Amino acid sequence: MVTLQAMIDDLKKRLDPATVGMFACHNGVVRATSRSGAPATALDIDCDRDAWDRVLADVRSRPGIAAVEAYLHTGRRHVGDDVLLVVVAGDIRENVFPVLEETVNRLKKEAVKKEEHLS
Structure with a gap:
């Protein structure tokens, strides 16, 4: 099972400590309500892998960024x-912090496909 801690541990093994002063993380979960407040039971998740790869390639090139890793449970x-x-x-x-926010927003907008199941 992929976890944030496993992702961080892997990066710590691979990255030059001279370039890393922090890790910032996002762990999105399925909410019990939609954005409109309607009760929800589940999400069906899929991914546009080409868009996913484009977003990650772009944000990895930003100044001061040593690595950006993302995992989507589909x-x-x-x-x-x-x-x-x-x-x-x-x-x-x-x-x-700005790269974390941009990465989450862009992945969700450009690459993640979801269908809510409402109660």
Whole structure:
């Protein structure tokens, strides 16, 4: 099973510690309600892999960023299940936090396909 901690541990083994002063993470889960407030039971998740790869290639090139890794749990996901995991490693928070936010937003907009199942 892929976890944020496993992703961080892998990056710590691969990255030059001189370039990494922090890791920032996102762990998206299935909510019990839709954005409109309607009760939800599950999400069906799929991914446009070409768009996914394009987004990651772009954000990995940003100043101060040593690595960006992301994992998407696809298929049927139920309330409380993990969906999108993102780890950004970089030098300082002024570089890392904006890239984390942009990565999550762009992956969700450009690559992640989801269908909500409402109660």
